[in-house]
Amino acid sequence: MLNPFPEAVSMKSSLQAKIDEVVAQHFPTLLNLLIVRQGSLVVERSYHEGNATASTNVKSITKSIISTLVGIALHEGYLTSLDQRLEEFFPQSFPTSGDQRKREINLRHLLTLSSGLQWDERAPTSLPSLYASADYVAHGLSLPLQHTPGEVFAYSTLDAHLLSAVLTRATGMDMLAFANQYLFGPLGSTITTWTSDPQGNRIGGSEIALTSRDLAKIGYLYLKRGKWGERQIFAEDYHAAATQTQITPGLGGYDAATYGYLWWVNTVGPYHTYYALGYGGQIICVLPDLDIIIVTTAPTNVPPEQGAGPQVFALPRQLTERIVLPLLM
Template sequence: MDPIKLSKLENIIKSEFSNINGIVIVRNGYVAYERYFNGYGPDNAHHVASVTKSIISALIGIAIDDGYIKNEDQKVLDFFPEYVVNADDLQKGEITIRHLLTMTAPYSFEDWQEPLDKMCMQSDWTKYILDMLGQKGNIGTFKYSTAGAHLLSAIISCSTGKSAREFANERLFKHIGMKEIPNYEMKSFGFDDLFGKNVKGWVSDQKGNSTGGWGLTLTPRDMARFGFLYMNGGIWEDEPIISERWIDESITSHSQTIINNSVAKYGYLWWLLEDKGIPTYLALGDGGNVICCIPEKDLVIAIASEFIMNPKDRRILINEYIVPAIIE
C-alpha cells in the first residue's frame, strides 16, 4: 500500500470521522496500517454492537462442523422442547436456523422498530423472543432482528452446553490469538449499558446466554483477526477453524432489503455490498464499528468506534481513501 496516501488517513479520520478510536488495515496478510485516537490504544476493547452477529454466525458454523447442530435447516423449536406453541401459531414450528441467519423469520414488530429495550428487561429473553417469533408477516421476507441473533446464541447454549462466550473462547478466539473474553452481567438498562462504555467482556442475559446481536467487546486487532480468518477460508496458521463451506455460505446472498434507496444483500449475518463493482462483505455495528473484507484486494479493514447517532458512513473512508492507497 502507498505509505504517502496512508499517511493522510490520520488527519482525515480526526477531522471527518472523529468518533473512530482505532483502525487496523491488513493487506496480503500483513498489518499495513494501525492507528488509535481519542486516548485509546491497541489493548482497549470496544463494544462492537451488531458486529457480534457475525461472530454468532461463525459459532453456529463451528457448532454444525462439530456435530452439535445437524445443519442450518434444523427447526428452531427442536432446541426448545419445553416451549408450548399455540394452536393458532403453527408457522412458528416451520422456522429454521437458516431463517434466523438470513433475517427472514417473521416477528410481531415493524421492520427496523424492534423493542430491544423491552426484551432486555424480561426475566426470560428466550421465551420472549419465541413468543414474538412467527407472528405477523411471512417466512422468507427480510426483517432485521437482534432478537433472532440472540435466539441463535441460546441455540448454541442448548446444543453445546456452553454459552456462546464460552464456546467462542474455546473453539474460536484462542485459536486466532485473542485473549479470553470475560462474562459481563448487565445491571441496568441505560444508554451506556445497552450501547456504550458500560459494556464489558460479553454481556449475558439472566439465564446465562451471551447476547447474540450486540454486547461483545473486541479490540481492533481482534476484529482484524476475525476478518482475516474469513478471508483465509477459515484457516489460521494451517489450522482449520471454520469450514470453507460455512464461510462460502455466509458470504453468499440469501436475502436482501432496501437501505437508503439501494439494494443491500445479506448472507449469514454478514452484509454483502458492491462498491465500484468490487464485492465486499462486512460485519456492521451501530456507531461505525466495521469489519470490512475485500477479497479481490486481499484487504481487511477493522474500525472500532465510540457510539454516536448517525456516524459518517465508513464506506466513504474505505472507498475514497483506503482502497485508492492500494498499489496493484
C-alpha cells in the same frame, strides 16, 4: 499460527499524514483504523481516546461472531443442519395453539434475520421490552408471526439472540467458553466480557467486547475461508454461503447491501465485499479480491440517527474509496 500478520509495517510519514488527513476530514469520529493487506498490518492508527489493544463493545458485530460460532458448531458436529428447527431446541416455548407457522422457523431463517416474528429494531419498545423480560427466548417466541419464515428480512437482535440460545442448548456450553475454546483461543486471543440474559445465554445481537486486533483476526479468518494456519476453524462451504447474498433487505438506508448469514454483502466498484457492522461505526470489512481487511471502531454513545443511519452503512464503501484504493493500491 497465533499471529497471522506482523506488527504494523513502517509507513512513510507522508502516507501516514495523508491517511490522518482523510480521517479528520471524512471520518472524524473514528477511534481506531486498522488495515491488513496481503497478510501484513499496514495501517494501525488511533484517534482521540482510541486504543487498538483495548476491548470495547462492538455492538452488532456480535451478530457476525454468532454466525461464525454457528459455522463452528456445524463443523464440530454440535449442529447437524441449518434446516434444524428452533422448536427442536425449545419445544416448551412453542404454543400448542395459534399460528403454527412458528414451528417452521429454522436456523437458516435466524441467520438471515427472516424468522417472521414481529420485530422492529428501531421501535422504542422492541429492545427495551426484550431486555426487561425474565426470559428472552420465551418473550421472543411469544411475539406474533408477521411473515412466513424465510420470506422477509427484518433487522433483528432477537433473531441473533435466539441463535445464541440454540448454540448454548446444542453445545451444552456457555457461549463465552465455547467461543474461547473454538474461535478466539486458536486465534491467540481470549475474550472476557459478553453480557448474558437471565438464563445465561450470551446476548446474540450485541454486547461482546473485542479489541480492534481481535476484529482484524476475525476478518483474516474469513479472508482465508475459515482456515487459520493449518487448522480449518469452520468449513469453506459455510464461509461461501455466509458471505454471499442469501436475502435482500428491500429497504433503503443499507447502501444497497444484501445479507448473507449475519454478514452484510455488497460491491465497491467491481470488488466483492462483505462486512460486519456495529452501531456507531464498528466495522470488519473484507475485500477478498484486493486481499484487504479494514477494521474501525467508533464511539457508541451516540444518538440513533448517528449510530445507525445511512452514513454508517456507507462507511465500508467510503473507507475503500477514500483510503484503500487511492492510497494503498
